[in-house]
Amino acid sequence: MQDQDRTATVPQGNGRKASSTHQPTLRSCFLRPHPLLVSLLLITSVTPLATSQSPATIPSEAAVAARVDSLLAKMTVAEKIGQLNQLDYVNASDDAILRGDVGAFLNLADPVEINRVQHLALDRTRMHIPLLLGFDVINGYRTLFPISLAQAATWDPALVEAMHATIAQETAAVGINWTFAPMLDIARDPRWGRIVEGSGEDPYLASRMAVAKIQGLQGPQLGAPGKILACVKHFAGYGAPPGGRDYDSVYLPEVQLQNVYLPPFRAAVEAGAGSVMSAYMSLNDVPASGNAALLRGVLRDQWGFRGFVVSDSWAIHTMRSEGYVENLDQAALRALKAGENMDMGSQTYLKFLPEHVANHDVSLRELDDAVRPILRIKVLMGLFEHPYVDASKTEATLTDPAHRAQARHAASETAVLLRNEDNTLPIAPSIHSIAVIGPLADTPAALMGSWPAKAKKSETLSLLSAIRERAGAAVQILYEPGVPIGREPQAELNPDTITPRPYNSDPPAPDSPIAKAVATSLKADLTLLILGEDASMNGEYASRASIDLPGRQEEMMQAVTLAARKAGKPVALVLVNGRPLNITWASTHVPSILEVWQPGTEGGHAVADLLFGDANPGGKLPLTWPRSTGQIPIYYAHNATKVNQEAADFKSFYWDEPTTPLYPFGFGLSYTTFTLRDLKLNTSEIQSGGSLEATVVVENKGSRPGDEVVQLYTHQRSGTAVRPVRELKGFERVTLQPGESKTVAFTIGPRQLQFWSPATRAWGVEPDDFDLWVGDSSRATLHETFKVTAPVKIAAGQNGQAVPEKTVAKEDKNDHEQ
Known part of the structure; x- marks a missing residue:
């Protein structure tokens, strides 16, 4: 029996909706419907799909x-x-x-x-x-x-x-x-x-x-x-x-x-x-x-x-x-x-x-x-x-043009702009020639990731081809692959393609890949460096001992950038990769850095959209970006040490490198600018089972439409266990036109405030003082405080006095269980 009724409406656009702030964490009442799940079902803008069984027949x-x-x-x-x-x-x-x-x-x-x-x-x-x-x-x-x-x-x-x-x-x-x-x-x-x-x-x-x-x-x-x-x-x-x-x-x-x-x-x-x-x-x-x-x-x-x-x-x-x-x-x-x-x-x-x-x-x-x-x-x-x-x-489903349009939009939404000095990006109309340089520029497979399923490489446009297509006949595109990269069997490691090499300040040989890259760069008004990792360098059994750029990409990047900057020509770095890489030198020398990850089938078109300003990057980092391999592991939600990190006598640092990451969790720039202001709490004190609302105003102060991700973090100052210095508890991605502003609201309640305590071996909300920040990354600066008190049980004390009810995570409950 053929089931020929399995059709579904393809979601159009980005499907964006207001974000819930309920945190899906462990709790004892696991049979209760998850608030986040309820909110997603209620407010999703994805076109509803017909079900195979009506509610009466489920x-x-x-x-x-x-x-x-x-x-x-x-x-x-x-x-x-x-x-x-x-x-x-x-x-x-x-x-x-x-x-x-x-x-x-x-x-x-x-x-x-x-x-x-x-x-x-x-x-x-x-x-x-x-x-x-x-x-x-x-x-x-x-x-x-x-x-x-x-x-x-x-x-x-x-x-x-x-x-x-x-x-x-x-x-x-x-x-x-x-x-x-x-x-x-x-x-x-x-x-x-x-x-x-x-x-x-x-x-x-x-x-x-x-x-x-x-x-x-x-x-x-x-x-x-x-x-x-x-x-x-x-x-x-x-x-x-x-x-x-x-x-x-x-x-x-x-x-x-x-x-x-x-x-x-x-x-x-x-x-x-x-x-x-x-x-x-x-x-x-x-x-x-x-x-x-x-x-x-x-x-x-x-x-x-x-x-x-x-x-x-x-x-x-x-x-x-x-x-x-x-x-x-x-x-x-x-x-x-x-x-x-x-x-x-x-x-x-x-x-x-x-x-x-x-x-x-x-x-x-x-x-x-x-x-x-x-x-x-x-x-x-x-x-x-x-x-x-x-x-x-x-085949009609697999080749539906709506899927390709959706993938192109999604890829543009994932990009993170890490640096953009002098508004190097988007590419200005005054640019008449572009040098596209790098081993990943004309490699469609690099965009597809390590799990390509049944995608076809022939249906994936390389970055070089997409840039040429978007630039048109009026802009000359010059191309040089430069140094090769590759992943080889462990026993056959080639230092030229695998092992990161330090920059050699000596001029490269005239016929070397680096010399050719420099020469090509100097012929153009703008240079786009397309660097990173091939898809085979990420995924299962693809661990690395170093997060440096593979092969001699760092050496080529430095040579090209220094030559172009000396000639007064702008350079932008486009990263194609599946993990943070060491771009510490680039972060202070390359004017613009755009992280595009491995963006998929329509990644070429999406990146071209971003480079030429048809789309505006609005992504934010989902991880902390280290300066070097030596900082790993590094993450924002760490515990405090015996001395505050901002104090003059703070000692828990490296003597050869800053302790801070290159880019913090949640970081990302835009072609426009945003401000956040007027952080307000509707109350400064709640009981441990209660909630409060935080509101903040976000405004687009620039001349382009763009997206900002408003992020909320909290910190419990003391309790039965040391808590991280900050923890993400809410976020919302907001699209704003130039000059437009919006008030974003977050609800903070038991879901956001509870944690599992090793002292009590239980989940609970502890009475204490809390910090709350709102901003555009984990370094958010808008700050308020609030207090959580124990719930009051009436007539439980002597002479009918109300007394605080102990919470599940009080210090004096099962304190000996470590």
């Missing part, structure tokens, strides 16, 4: 449970274990499907073949259970949007939700019903290659992005047309490996897990994420795939998660190489007992669980409990009724 939880129980009652042990097995399609066979050995496939992306294997599962197996079809659709399927780190730089959840609605629509059009995204790992070390896949360093910003992505991918409910199943990863702590080395064991104290690394996952679960991927590595010496404290204790017992958990690829199998189990037989048993529902790729469950069930190491109830969430998700997704895709409509 099955109740009781009906879903009954259907799942009915299936389980009829299934054999082998069929149940088959549902726990995800097989890479390259290893697939029809016989495996017909035997019921497969519950899901990996890496199948042909709609005709997808329909065929679904027919096998539905029509020719005993239980007629449809397949889940998973694929790594990270930033887009055919149309690539900017990398996830760049998406966070928009500081615009509505825009990110709209992107993911289109990603889901293209993916569903192929018949793929499950993606292994979003990645929600907090990352504070840019040496780690997979920082490119997350939302940066801050749990509040990452949580807001998590909710937006889940809503975009899954829609208002599982099974909505044009939507797919999300899989949040990597649970948990994967983004904190020592030295940034991918897969290394991670050690995190519980206070950091609770307050920093877990909140984005909790937000995604509360937003309805249907699946979770456990991480590869060991957390505090226990592999995540066998970590019952995470998979059962946190995920199911504390958060009430009712979806299923899938391992990362072969992660159950690799518990043996990690030294956690003696053999794969033990790996299968420990993973299942810990709460791992599905084995991705290794077939460890398929091979070893039958014997464990036969020997009663795994009870039938335990087996049913492992299978039940998988069947439940398949029922909720409507796969039993609508398992097929109309392959005749696939």
Whole structure:
């Protein structure tokens, strides 16, 4: 039976809406609807999608449970274990499907073949259970949007939700019903290659992005047309490996897990994420795939998660190489007992669980409990009724021009202007010749990121081609690639292309790539340096020991810049990359620096729009930008030391480099200028369960329309634990015309003020004095204070006096538990 009704309206424009300030963090009352989720559903401007089931026909939880129980009652042990097995399609066979050995496939992306294997599962197996079809659709399927780190730089959840609605629509059009995204790992070390896949360093910003992505991918409910199943990863702590080395064991104290690394996952679960991927590595010496404290204790017992958990690829199998189990037989048993529902790729469950069930190491109830969430998700997704895709409509969806227009707009919104002396950008009409220099200028693949899915390089315009197209015949474009860069096998490292080299002040040889770059620059009115990293230098197993520009790019940049500036000619640096890079020299010598990340399929056009002023950069950094590798890790939400950092006798600094970052978290400039003023609180004192409102006026004082991101930070001055000097608790991206102003309001309540205390081992809001700042980065200067008091319980004291009620995080409650 063909399901030909799966169409969805493509979200138009940027989908921007007012921003909620509710913070999705851990709490005990996890069954209450998340305020952020409610606000997103109420005020999103994404065009509503028709659902596959009307509200009257959406099955109740009781009906879903009954259907799942009915299936389980009829299934054999082998069929149940088959549902726990995800097989890479390259290893697939029809016989495996017909035997019921497969519950899901990996890496199948042909709609005709997808329909065929679904027919096998539905029509020719005993239980007629449809397949889940998973694929790594990270930033887009055919149309690539900017990398996830760049998406966070928009500081615009509505825009990110709209992107993911289109990603889901293209993916569903192929018949793929499950993606292994979003990645929600907090990352504070840019040496780690997979920082490119997350939302940066801050749990509040990452949580807001998590909710937006889940809503975009899954829609208002599982099974909505044009939507797919999300899989949040990597649970948990994967983004904190020592030295940034991918897969290394991670050690995190519980206070950091609770307050920093877990909140984005909790937000995604509360937003309805249907699946979770456990991480590869060991957390505090226990592999995540066998970590019952995470998979059962946190995920199911504390958060009430009712979806299923899938391992990362072969992660159950690799518990043996990690030294956690003696053999794969033990790996299968420990993973299942810990709460791992599905084995991705290794077939460890398929091979070893039958014997464990036969020997009663795994009870039938335990087996049913492992299978039940998988069947439940398949029922909720409507796969039993609508398992097929109309392959005749696939290509039209994948090539929809509206998707390309949306991707172009999104890419322009992610760009961050880091420096712009003398208004070097946008390019002035008086410029008649432009030198485009750099190894990434004419490389479309560099714009596509490390997860290109099924995008076509031929459909991605290079920066050079886009600049030529936009400049037209009136502007001469000169091009010189300059020094090469590349990523080579570890054993064959080439110092000319990999290892960053110090600048050599000696004049380059006349025929060298650097000399050619300098000569080309001097022929033009303006030089654009297109530097950074190729896409292969970011992503999985792409960690780096240094964040310096790869190869001899630094040397070339310095030579070109000094020569051009001596000749009185402007230079702009365009960064194409997936992590912060060392641009400390450039930050004081290159007049303009534009960070465009890896901007996706329409990145070339978007960057040209920005360079020529057709678009105005308004992105903000989703992480703290270090000056050098030696500053890592560096993040804004650090604790205070024994001496205030601003004090004259502050000693916790480097003697060879400033302690401050090159650019702070939340930083970003514009072609126009903004002012923020009139910060006001509607009250200076609230009870611990209450809230206050902060308002501020933002005004565009320049001559161009532009975007400003208004950011709110708080600090608790004392309590049962030391709190970070500042924490992001609200933000809103605002578009203003020249001369226009707007009052932005934030609500600050328990969601923003609570934290997990290592003293009480609980979440709570503590009575104390608080600082509040509003500004355009984590260095915001507009400042107010307020006080949180304990709630008053009437007639609880002697003689009927009101006495303060203790909060959950008071010092004298469980003070001994450390």
